[in-house]
Amino acid sequence: MAHHHGIPSAPSLPLARVRLEDVAPHDGAAAPAYARAVGALVASLARRGAAVLDLPAADAAVVRCALESARAFFRGRPAAYLYRAGRTLEDGELSPACMADAFRCLGKAARAALSAIARHLRLRTDVFNHLLDDAPLPVNEVSSSELLVAYSHEQPQSGQELMGCLRSSMPVVDRGFVTLVASDHPGIEVCDPNGHWYLADWGSGPSDLLLLTGSSLSHVTAGLCPISRYRDTNENRASLTFRLMPHANAILDCSQILAAGHPIRQIYQPIPASQFMDDSCAEEHDVFSHLEEPLESQGNFVSDPSLRSVLSDPLSGAFLEDAMVLQCGHSFGGLMLKKVTEMARCTICNGEVDPASLFPNLALRAVATVVKMEDDRRLFHNAALRKRRKDVTDYADVPKCTRSSSRVHDENGAESLAAAVKGVQYPFVVGERVLITGNKRTPEKFVGKKAVVTSQCLNGWYLVKALDSGESTRLQYRSLRKVPEMQTQGPVSLRD
Structure with missing residues (x-):
């Protein structure tokens, strides 16, 4: 694939460009134009991982205003601002102009795209509405969806700045349903199902929205809707990224997909949206940790x-x-x-x-x-x-008097579990006397007391019984010390 100034050229197969009016939800039988638009949109998402929505003139003017506002707000310095409808600005906090109008326009477009995807899957166009914020948003309620306003430009990097630049160009998978990106300059690369990266917003203008799909949509559609992977090439550009997210109390499940007759894999189990987001954050952290290994x-x-x-x-x-x-x-x-x-x-x-x-x-x-x-x-x-x-557990349950005091070796010369059980996490056995040395979490009344091990738990934890009071407590092996043999007076019964 040819490159120009470090940016891949246009994709060999162009993305579907669909007018927003053509994919607006229709009641009853779908009009031919609507059916064609929905088919083109979904086919482009499946084959290219993205599609383009063409905004009406009025909405395009709002987006252009928001992009110009972003450039003026950041004053030529790379920065970003996260806007959520309904959130009250803190003291001294400033926000770029036109954000409320841009949030409304992009939110409407995102919901229309989501409805089109639902229709293609033989579902009602409003089937996912119960997972979204109420529209209009109630007073004193903050939207779960978000609008990221950013300005970036290409400049020489070194040291930690270079690492930050590389991280910003890492592949991104959004956690929401759909993502819409508007910018005044191309710079978003998308990975198609064959693993090829291409410049997805080549030839696009401020009135064009790049449509991408997220992991929440893939989950509620049982994987029928693929997840888009994209990255920002960090060119000289202002951008608006709108993410349509499920509300915090939503339950992401595939019941509607199952009712429509689609097969569902076992991994797509119902899950609260809040837990799904937390798990996705953990996966992102694991990916970055993996890349640094x-x-x-x-x-x-x-x-x-x-x-x-x-x-x-x-x-x-x-x-x-x-x-x-x-x-x-x-x-x-x-x-x-x-x-x-x-x-x-x-x-x-x-x-x-x-x-x-x-x-x-x-x-x-x-x-x-x-x-x-x-x-x-x-x-x-x-x-x-x-x-x-x-x-190890079976060995710990054997009475101490029946064990050989000498080390036993197997046929390969390796020490048996009779010796291995005395390892780091299992230094004590049931019936053995110990001294409770304790730590900051050990109850003060047990510190310095002699006890007998009554049960062995997982991960080096023991249940011990104080000899003087007969009280039991659960302690880790680090809080215990073996009593010297000269201080013991014969075998100890668990009934002591």
């Missing part, structure tokens, strides 16, 4: 749960080691491939399928095989770890 320690990243779900058959759960690619670019394997060929329709974009045109997706098969091998290795490791823990 040494290369030799990054092998385990292939077992990320979301990657496994992409590489598995939604019906049988088997890895796509037999993946075939369709003419539309989507790949299937296992039982879903059989269903697609029987229907002669792609279950993602609804495109026609010619069984004679299918050919193996060798890259996907190779990745699925690698992930399957990694999963098998982890399952074996976890099974061995569980067996070791069980053996």
